[in-house]
Amino acid sequence: MKKFKIFSNVLNEEKWLNEQLEAGYKCINISGYGSYSFEPADKKHVIRLDYQGYLSSEKFNEYKAVYEDFGWVHVKGSRLSGLHYWQKENDGQTEIFSDKQSLSNYYKRLMNYASSTAVLFLVFIFILYSGNRFQINEIYLTPDLWNMEGGAFWFAFLFETPFAIFRIIPPFLFVACAIIYINSYISYKRIKKLL
Known part of the structure; x- marks a missing residue:
């Protein structure tokens, strides 16, 4: 399955x-x-x-x-x-972290991973969109795409769509990394209070 x-x-x-x-x-x-x-x-x-x-x-x-x-x-x-x-x-011993300190270290590693990955996506976003006012029709780079008609339009549009999607994914990945960081941070702080 x-x-x-x-x-x-x-x-x-x-x-x-x-x-x-x-x-x-x-x-x-x-x-x-x-x-x-x-x-x-x-x-x-x-x-x-x-x-x-x-x-x-x-x-x-x-x-x-x-x-x-x-x-x-x-x-x-x-x-x-x-x-x-x-x-x-499942034999009853189902935890991989033996104590709260090792669990705290896990969340700290996760925070470092999320923050470094988010910074990479932020740099990529800055490079991709710097100096340009972002508009959805500008993610397609084929010259005069929006002026084409019929089969030529559909061929160019469908051909370039995967590349256009690639250009809009980094902001979503940045947000996902930020969410991972925030969730890990909250869990880390909660565990640290118990230590």
């Missing part, structure tokens, strides 16, 4: 994934584009997300070995950085 869903909050993503697993499925693949693959499972499973920055090959192998010693299976994640998806049978 495949499902497509996009999240701006990793906590909501983890919750949704666990709802799917609770319904009797096991996650077998996660693409970077919001596509999740599941298969029926005899036993209940649980999934947890962790964010890690760049890890050397040695550190990445150590990181995986620690979780695998406790029965977790690495579903997705790269040593170069990003979210790591860990899944295991």
Whole structure:
């Protein structure tokens, strides 16, 4: 079974994934584009997300070995950085963070990731839109597109639409990163109060 869903909050993503697993499925693949693959499972499973920055090959192998010693299976994640998806049978030991300090560190890593990614998108937005007054018909760069008629218009319009979409996506990605940062910050502050 495949499902497509996009999240701006990793906590909501983890919750949704666990709802799917609770319904009797096991996650077998996660693409970077919001596509999740599941298969029926005899036993209940649980999934947890962790964010890690760049890890050397040695550190990445150590990181995986620690979780695998406790029965977790690495579903997705790269040593170069990003979210790591860990899944295991629900045996009652379902948390990957042993204490509030490690959970606090997780949210701090997530905040750093979201803020650095948001800055990159902000720079890209500035480069893309600097000096121009943004109008929706200006995202299409084909000369005289709006003056064309018939088949020539539709061919040029349909050909350039994917490129136009690419030009308007950065502001939305910036907002998504800002939302991730704000949610992580709120969770981080809540955990810090408990320490």
